[in-house]
Amino acid sequence: MADTGKKNVLVIGGGAVGAIAALNLEIGGLATVTVVLRSNFKAVSEAGYSIESCDHGTFQGWKPSHVRNKVPDITRETLPPYDYVVLTTKNIPDIPPTISSLISPALPTENTHTTLVLIQNGLNIEKPILQSHPHTPVISGVSLIGSAETDPGTIIQDDKDRLFIGAFRNPHIPFDLESSKAREFVKIYSAGGKTDCAYSENVLYDRWRKLVYNACLNPICAITGLDTGRIRLAGGGIEGLVRPAMKEIVEAAAKKGVLLGEEVVGFMIEVDPLEIYLAPSMLADVRKGNFIEFENLLGEPLREGKAAGVPMPTLEVLYNICKTIQWRTKEARGLVEIPPKRNLGTQ
Amino acid sequence: MADTGKKNVLVIGGGAVGAIAALNLEIGGLATVTVVLRSNFKAVSEAGYSIESCDHGTFQGWKPSHVRNKVPDITRETLPPYDYVVLTTKNIPDIPPTISSLISPALPTENTHTTLVLIQNGLNIEKPILQSHPHTPVISGVSLIGSAETDPGTIIQDDKDRLFIGAFRNPHIPFDLESSKAREFVKIYSAGGKTDCAYSENVLYDRWRKLVYNACLNPICAITGLDTGRIRLAGGGIEGLVRPAMKEIVEAAAKKGVLLGEEVVGFMIEVDPLEIYLAPSMLADVRKGNFIEFENLLGEPLREGKAAGVPMPTLEVLYNICKTIQWRTKEARGLVEIPPKRNLGTQ
Structure with missing residues (x-):
């Protein structure tokens, strides 16, 4: 790869979020992007992406600089280290592989050069990585994009790409270094001029605020089978659950020091216009037979709240229901074995 | 109808429970049975029932003395009053018609002759009837039968017919009258010699005891989509929910004066053998797209418990989820109207 002065960026996960991130980074002109694809690798490597983006316009057959079907092993391939590894996959710690093992081939163990950017939802997602890669700067990305992959390689982005970038605190790395990496990433992500990418001092605030939606409305929709419009119409949905x-x-x-203000509740209940009947990610995943991201979105805030002495009876029930839904998906995929059925015949 | 000395019994609802009740009553020889059918009327009136019963054996083309496709209007048809009207339909007070309006044509308003037997689950099911038919003796039937209608008119009974009969308390009627009607019904129901039909002094005890299963395991299976075997295998199912x-x-x-004993919990968790993977009624109903009986099974005990000052955080969440599931079924059946979908196109 020629030295172009551009940053060398690896985007792991080229779905609804990752594809728009890759497109935006390349349009900005400050990054050369390699995208790692899985389910849509064949479609994209053969015909490129088909993208309709409210930020960037329409693209037919667009390809990032490089596509790969697995995370590159920089040691074995003797590749120069990436400047940024951006993770845009789902984060499902209860289902292998772990995020740490997924990213490992692309990160030198003693790395401080490569910065990891987690554009993923939920709480404490950095913790396993601070353990497995203690010297890697890890950046938080909280995305509010509205984007969907309707077919492999076909991306419809119908709500603006808003991204809050900040540094997770890593005790092994000076905060200045982390912070400057985060600010640099904001610069290269903002270079295209079409996104709202902002540096954020308060990563925890961003994450807890999004959890008001993601720990509540998201699993409630998945459990009830109702989208965010219908849950507002069904009796009991909002006042009894959400x-x-x-x-x-x-x-x-609040007990963790993050003051969101009561009004965030009303705001999040109505953040999706009723009449678009939007299926949040967990409901979409349940409908597709995919695993749901309930541990980081619901389990972690529940555990933190309970440990801090906050009564969380509603979330406790929702969490345990999500656990059974995850088990159901495991059974459907043959990942759990159950005793054979015994027929009770008539006697 | 000739006077045979037999009791004249109307069974409303000829499904899995009602068909076996009708068969058992006719086999006993002390009753002439008219069965009111709805969805399976055509099948049964043409070809009779096909029944495989662990209590009674196998029957092909069996018919009760009379079948009807609606509740007889005894005034208009100038029929003699029934001795017993036995209700074996589901009881879903949130979906019309009400039980009171359903049974009205078969009961003279000033009736004290006809005794109503409610072989239905849940709490407070007698209350609307004590209002609409204050002079009718109302008997409680708590059934523990295992029976299913696999096709219209095809009944498989694979677990013994056990029935607890007792009198609901009606302030307008002497308890002796109610009690003697209940005991008489036990006699005619037991005459065939194959069932465990017992008179029970303590109707509330029978009903609350069955609610340990029906207010908990039943809706939890419906919500999670897991049967009573799988809910025991899925992490979080039993300890987190059930x-x-x-x-x-x-x-x-206990607060209502019914002491069940802690051991009923363990008993009810394991009452269905794991390996038969039994779908309780609400799960079966959700799978068939039917309405669920959640108000009497879950709503009433929840309201009674809360009014008595018992914290019921788990049931509260389950109840509100059931409410949204019922709404989903209403939408599927065109019973609720929702604003048209607005498409958010790309800009």
Whole structure:
């Protein structure tokens, strides 16, 4: 790869979020992007992406600089280290492989050069990585994009790409270094001029705020089978489930020093216009038979809130229901074995 | 109808429970049975029932003395009053018609002759009838039968017909009258010699005890999509959901003077053998797209427990989820109207 002065960026996960990130980074002109694809590798490597983006316009057959079907092993391939590894996959710690093992081939163990950017939802997602890669700067990306992959390689982005970037605290690395990496990433992500990418001092605030939606409305929709419009129309949905759950998150956040304000509850209940009947990610995943990201989105804030002494009865029930839904998906995929059925015949 | 000395019994609802009740009553020889059918009327009136019963054996083309496709209007048809009207339909007070309006044509308003037997689950099911038909003796039937209608008119009974019969308390009628009607019904129901039909002094005890299963395991299976075997295998199912819910019911019952004993929880968790993977009624109903009986099975004990000061956080969440599931079924059946979908196109 010629030295172009551009940053060398590896995007792991080229779905709805990753494809727009890759496109935006390349349009900005400050990055050369390699995208690692899995389910849509064949479609994209053969015909490129088909993208309709409210930020960037329409693209037919667009390809990032490089596509790969697995995470490159920089040691074995003797590749120069990436400047940024951007993770845009789902984060499902209860289902292998772990994020740490997924990214390992692309990160030298004693690395401080490569910065890892986690554009993923939930709480404490950096913790396993601080353990497995203690010297890697890890950056938090909280994305509010509205984007979907309707077919392999076909991306519809219908809500603006807003991204909050900040540094997770890593005790092994000076905060200045982390912070400057985060600011640099904001610069290269903002270079195209079409996104709202901002540096954020308060990563925890960004994450807890998004959890008001993601720990509550998201699993409630997945459990009830109702989208964010219908849950507002069905009796019991908002007042019986969503609002009590959101209040528990606001209280847990407050106990952790993150003051969101009561009004965030009303805001998040109505953040999706009713009439678009939007299926949040967990509901979409349940419908597709995919695993759900409930541990980081719901389990972690529940555990933190309970440990801080906040009563979280609603989230507790939602969490345990999510656990059974995850088990159901495991069974459907042949990942759990159950005793054979015994027929009770008539006697 | 000739006077045979037999009791004249109307069974409303000829499904899995009603068909076996009708068969058993006719086999006993002390009753002439008319069965009111709805969805399976055509099948049964043309070809009779096909029944495989662990209590009674195998029957092909069996018909009760009379079948009808609606509740007889005894005034308009100038029929003699029935001795017993036995209700074996589901009881879903949130979906019309009400039970009171369903049975009205078969009961003279000033009736004290006809006794109503409710072989239905849940709490407070007699209350609307004590209002609409204050002079009708109303008998409680708590059935523990295992029976299913696999096709219209095809009944498989694979677990013994056990029935607890007792009198609901009606302030307008002497208890002796109610009690003697209940005991008489036990006699005619037991005449065939194959069932465990017993008179029970303590109707509330029978009902609360069955609620330990029906207010907890039943809706939890419906919500999670897991049968009673799988819910025991899925992490979080029993310890996170079923056991806490059952404990809330036991506590509520105790506050209402019904002492079930802690051991009922363990008993009900394992009452269905794991390996038969039994789908309780609400799960079966959700799978068939039917309405669920959640108001009497879950809503009433929840309201009674809360009014008595028992904290019921688990049942509260389960109840509100059931409410949204019922709404989903209403939408599927065109019973609710929602604003049209607005497409968010790319800009």
